[in-house]
Amino acid sequence: MGEQKVRTEEFQVRGDEIIAKIKELIREGNIRRVILKNEDGRTLIDVPLTVGVMGVIVAPQLAAIGVVAALLSHGTILVEKVVEED
Numbered sequence: 001m002g003e004q005k006v007r008t009e010e011f012q013v014r015g016d017e018i019i020a021k022i023k024e025l026i027r028e029g030n031i032r033r034v035i036l037k038n039e040d041g042r043t044l045i046d047v048p049l050t051v052g053v054m055g056v057i058v059a060p061q062l063a064a065i066g067v068v069a070a071l072l073s074h075g076t077i078l079v080e081k082v083v084e085e086d
Contacts, residue, residue, distance in 0.1 A: 003084075004082050004083070004084060005082075005083050006032060006080050006081065006082060006083070007080070007081050007083050008078060008079065008080055008081075009078070009079045009081065010076060010077070010078050010079075011076065011077045011079070012074065012075075012076055013074070013075060013076075013077060014073065014074055014075075015069050015070065015071070015072035015073050015074065015075060016069075018036065018065065018066075018069035018072070018075055018077065019062060019065060019066050019069055021077060022034055022062065022065060022077060023062070025077075025079055026049070030081045030082045030083070031049050031079055031080070031081055031082075032048070032049060032080040032081065032082050033046065033047065033048050033049060033079070033080040034046075034047045034049065034065075034077065034078070034079055034080075035047075035077070035078040035079075035080075036065060036068060036069070036075055036076070036077055036078075037075060037076040037077075037078065038072060038075055038076075039072070039073070039074050039075070041076070044068050044072075044075075045064060045065055045068050047064075047065065
């Protein structure tokens with residue numbers, strides 16, 4: 001069985017694109033955590049995601065992210081993904 005490692009990806013997005021980008025990343029799968037930062041690099045929201053219960057857990061968290069995103073003109077999304085290694 002392969003070993004699991006965590007990889008971090010960073011995306012610069014406009015405030016009105018944040019929710020769409022996060023939904024796209026969640027659909028891709030293997031997301032462990034989503035961190036939303038403002039233009040100054042300050043963490044605004046840090047959302048751990050549990051694989052297998054995405055739909056139930058993510059809906060309220062996306063609503064919270066949407067409220068924060070509405071206040072941003074630009075932001076950074078940091079995503080931790082689980083990567084299987086052989």
